[in-house]
Every structure is written in structure tokens, then in C-alpha cells.
Amino acid sequence: MSYATQTTIVRPTLTLGSTGDDVKDLQKILNGTVADNTLVVDGIFGRATQEAVTVFQKQYGLTVDGVVGSQTWAVLDTIDIYENDVTFPPTIRLGSTGEDVEYLQRRLNGIGLGPVIVDGIFGVATEKEVKKFQKHYDLTMDGVVGPKTWVRLEVIDV
Incomplete structure (x- = not known):
């Protein structure tokens, strides 16, 4: 399952005074x-x-x-x-398994964290890298990948 392959619409930067x-x-x-x-x-x-x-x-x-x-x-x-x-993937944490975990692991590796083994199992090593990511981006460092962590993961170009 890949969330990064959606069609990208190029949008202009909007600031005070922009119109259209x-x-x-x-x-x-x-x-x-x-x-x-x-x-x-x-x-x-x-x-x-x-x-x-x-x-x-x-x-x-x-x-x-x-x-x-x-x-x-x-x-x-x-x-x-x-x-x-x-539309975000479901919240995942230590013990979660499946395609969403594989996607998370690939994103973490693509961002330059890890390396994390891409096996679809949210184990201690994946949790450690998620916490490192959350700390770096001033998110709650709980090792749980919920909406705020997904948002931050998705907006980083890899």
C-alpha cells in the first residue's frame, strides 16, 4: 500500500493578499x-x-x-x-503488523533514519526510529504513529 503515489497537484504558495x-x-x-x-x-x-x-x-x-x-x-x-x-493510514504502534507498517519502514529509511528492516512488523527497532523522528520534528515522542506523525512523514520529500 503506497500513500505517496497519489497524483500531486502543484499549488502556489498563498500568503496574505493572495487571490484566485x-x-x-x-x-x-x-x-x-x-x-x-x-x-x-x-x-x-x-x-x-x-x-x-x-x-x-x-x-x-x-x-x-x-x-x-x-x-x-x-x-x-x-x-x-x-x-x-x-485520509491517513491507521494509527500504528509497537506490535502492529502489515502493509502500513511496511510503508512506515520504507519512509523512515527514505528519510535517512534507520536503517529499519522492512518486514511489516512494528518492533522495538522501528519504535526506536519513530521516536527519533518524533523528537527531531518536535512531536510527542511516544513511538505511536498517529495523524500528526503521519502528516510529518508525508510532507518530507524522499
Whole structure:
């Protein structure tokens, strides 16, 4: 199972004052997640949109700067605004097995951590590398790969 092979849409960096259809897309997603439909979908990146972006970035463990760059887009583009759901692999931890664990192990190796044996078994060695990754990216260092850790793993180019 591969989550990194999704079609990538090239999105522009959006900041205060940006305008256009990408801003409208952003506002729709923010309305469906953190803004509770309070943003006017007008295609103008104003203060209210910027504030919603910072809330979104905090919620998903991203760098909080109010700018929608490639890392923020990578998470925004995983959200189905009609179901208000983020499509991430399930939470995995010590003892988990299967394709999601194999994918995690390949990502860790691709990032330059490890080496981790890609065997689909979330053992002590995989947990150690996950904790190292979490520490490096200022995430809760619990060895559990949940939404915030998945987000950070997905936005790193390998």
C-alpha cells in the first residue's frame, strides 16, 4: 500500500493578499475543518483566512506561519471537504503488523533514519526510529504513529 503515489497537484504558495481559485479551494477546506463555515469563500486571502490557516497548521502539527506552502498544501489536499475527513493510514504502534507498517519502514529509511528492516512488523527497532523522528520534528515522542506523525512523514520529500 503506497500513500505517496497519489497524483500531486502543484499549488502556489498563498500568503496574505493572495487571490484566485486556489484561495477559494483553501477557504472551502478551512470552512470544513477549523473555521466552521465562518470564512467567506471569495478567493481573497485576508486576515480571517490567515488566522484559520494558523489554527489549521497548529491542529495538524505543521510549522505555524500563516503561509500556505507545499507542506500545508500536502495536508490540505488530503482532506475530503464533503466528508470532513482526513485520509491517513491507521494509527500504528509497537506490535502492529502489515502493509502500513511496511510503508512506515520504507519512509523512515527514505528519510535517512534507520536503517529499519522492512518486514511489516512494528518492533522495538522501528519504535526506536519513530521516536527519533518524533523528537527531531518536535512531536510527542511516544513511538505511536498517529495523524500528526503521519502528516510529518508525508510532507518530507524522499
